[in-house]
Amino acid sequence: MLTRLGFETAALDAKLLAGHALGLDALALATRENDPVAPEAAALLADFIQRRMGGESVARIIGKKEFYGLPFQLGPATLEPRPDTELLVDLAIAALPAGGRLLDLGTGTGCIPIAILANRPDARAVATDLNPEALSIARLNAERHGVLWRLDLAQGDWFGALAAPGQGGARFDLIVSNPPYISSAVIETLAPEVKQFDPRLALDGGPDGLAPYRIIAAESGQFLAPGGQVLVEIGYDQGAAVAGLFAAAGFVDIAVHKDLNGLERVICAHQIEGQNDVRSR
Numbered sequence: 001m002l003t004r005l006g007f008e009t010a011a012l013d014a015k016l017l018a019g020h021a022l023g024l025d026a027l028a029l030a031t032r033e034n035d036p037v038a039p040e041a042a043a044l045l046a047d048f049i050q051r052r053m054g055g056e057s058v059a060r061i062i063g064k065k066e067f068y069g070l071p072f073q074l075g076p077a078t079l080e081p082r083p084d085t086e087l088l089v090d091l092a093i094a095a096l097p098a099g100g101r102l103l104d105l106g107t108g109t110g111c112i113p114i115a116i117l118a119n120r121p122d123a124r125a126v127a128t129d130l131n132p133e134a135l136s137i138a139r140l141n142a143e144r145h146g147v148l149w150r151l152d153l154a155q156g157d158w159f160g161a162l163a164a165p166g167q168g169g170a171r172f173d174l175i176v177s178n179p180p181y182i183s184s185a186v187i188e189t190l191a192p193e194v195k196q197f198d199p200r201l202a203l204d205g206g207p208d209g210l211a212p213y214r215i216i217a218a219e220s221g222q223f224l225a226p227g228g229q230v231l232v233e234i235g236y237d238q239g240a241a242v243a244g245l246f247a248a249a250g251f252v253d254i255a256v257h258k259d260l261n262g263l264e265r266v267i268c269a270h271q272i273e274g275q276n277d278v279r280s281r
């Protein structure tokens with residue numbers, strides 16, 4: 001049915017959904033193909049296939065997605081982690097100083113800080129999200145990957161989730177974010193997999209898609225330790241605009257990194273040494 005409807009990965013999708021419905025891994029699915037199937041499992045698989053035909057992704061149906069080599073549980077409130085975001089994780093792992101403190105704004109499943117902490121046993125992190133249900137999923141994923149003891153979760157509107165450094169709050173060596181960056185009007189034109197099933201709060205970057213970057217560029221300075229950096233994921237056509245926002249906020253050494261498809265994907269911006277001291281005075 002999926003092939004007839006033109007799904008490019010029909011065979012793979014069907015195998016993954018069948019494996020999930022029957023509780024079998026890929027090997028068992030191949031070696032036990034002549035076993036009878038219980039009616040409940042067959043009904044479950046039929047339901048999964050119907051949902052896939054309706055445009056829901058296999059990861060959403062299964063409730064799990066692999067990111068940076070680790071499985072992440074999904075929920076209705078979380079974006080499905082994208083392979084594009086792995087570049088941000090690569091850059092963050094390299095940029096974080098020994099024993100460094102990381103802040104992730106808009107954490108969703110927690111995939112970014114959890115992947116970083118799993119590869120940097122010396123680091124600690126704080127992850128925020130506006131949506132408390134996303135934070136519950138992030139907590140579960142952090143626990144599953146054994147990094148919860150090094151990850152604090154905070155609910156709130158961007159930096160509003162944190163205490164200000166002048167009032168007992170921490171400063172960070174690295175601030176990362178994959179914020180919502182699609183302009184409100186463009187969301188309607190996206191594939192059903194994204195438009196109907198990824199939460200709108202995770203997608204909508206305001207009228208020009210840049211609203212979260214304005215806040216992150218303007219407010220990161222006061223939360224960064226001296227010499228700290230910001231790394232943000234961007235849309236393929238937002239490099240110049242987002243670099244401009246960080247430059248206007250006083251950041252230096254601003255670099256745009258391309259992903260494996262040659263598309264601009266991550267902006268890195270450096271704090272001028274001592275800049276936050278000036279601002280917090």
Ligand SMILES: C[S@@+](CC[C@H](N)C(=O)[O-])C[C@H]1O[C@@H](n2cnc3c(N)ncnc32)[C@H](O)[C@@H]1O
Nearest residue numbers: 079081106107108129130157158178179180202
């Ligand atoms: C594009 S998703 C990224 C999720 C995850 N970091 C990832 O890369 O898969 C953006 C996230 O920002 C959160 N978010 C949206 N508006 C926010 C706000 N005002 N303050 C904090 N988080 C927000 C959304 O709930 C969502 O989890």
